Amino acid sequence: MVDPIEALAYKVAVKVKQCNPDIxxxxxxxxxxxxxxINYYSVIIVTLILGFLTGELLWTxxxxxxxxxxxxxxGGFHLRSLTGCAVVTIILLSVIPHIKISGxxxxxxxxxxxxxxxxxYVENNTNKYMGVMLVMTNVLFASSTVALTFFVQALTIIRLNRGGEHR
Incomplete structure (x- = not known):
């Protein structure tokens, strides 16, 4: 089955090449x-629209x-399809702001x-230090949304060798 984002990207690429053959x-x-x-901006736009519609735009x-x-x-785990990645990311980032962790x-x-x-799990030391510093900022702010978001992202860096791809 053809990934919808990949199919749209192909159509865009063909059209761009047709409109400007000098490329x-x-x-x-x-x-x-x-x-x-397409993947990047669809996640941002759809997630923000859902945040607006549910009254959690700021936290989204x-x-x-x-x-x-x-x-x-x-880095972290990548799904095999861009559309799957976009859908999962949109769902996660739209739901997380509605989960309030008390205490x-x-x-x-x-x-x-x-x-x-x-x-x-982060192999590059510079990236590891940056990741640690980012999470440490939330130790000071103690935002439940940020803590849950960081935790969900950190889960994606666990290597389970299930056929996905890490970057």
Whole structure:
């Protein structure tokens, strides 16, 4: 079955090449870039729309930013399809702001779990330090949304060798 984001990206790439035949990039190279941007912006736009519709726009935005920044430094599991990745990410980042964790001990326990996962599974030392510093900021702020977002992202760095891809 063809991934819908990949199919749309291919159509965009073909159209770009038709509109400007002087472009030296191959359709496949344009498709790769288009797929990345379609996936990236669809997650942001749909998640923010859902946050607005559910009255949690601010915390949804914070969850998006927290997830994205930590993922930049920690990497993590990638699903096999871009559409699957977008759907799972949208669901997670739309639900997390609605989960309120009570008690600072519970929030700090999530922060500690995230720290441990980062220390254990992030291989690049610079990225590991950046990930640790990011999570440590939430030790000070004690946001339940950020703690849960960091924890969910940290779970994606565990290597289980189930056919997915890590980056």
């Amino acid at each position: 030296t990039a191959h359709v496949e190279d344009i498709r790769y870039g288009a797929a990345y941007y 935005g914070i969850s998006l930013i927290s997830f994205g920044i930590l993922r930049k430094y920690s 600072s001990w519970n929030i700090q326990a999530l922060n500690l779990a995230s720290l441990l996962l980062i220390v254990l």
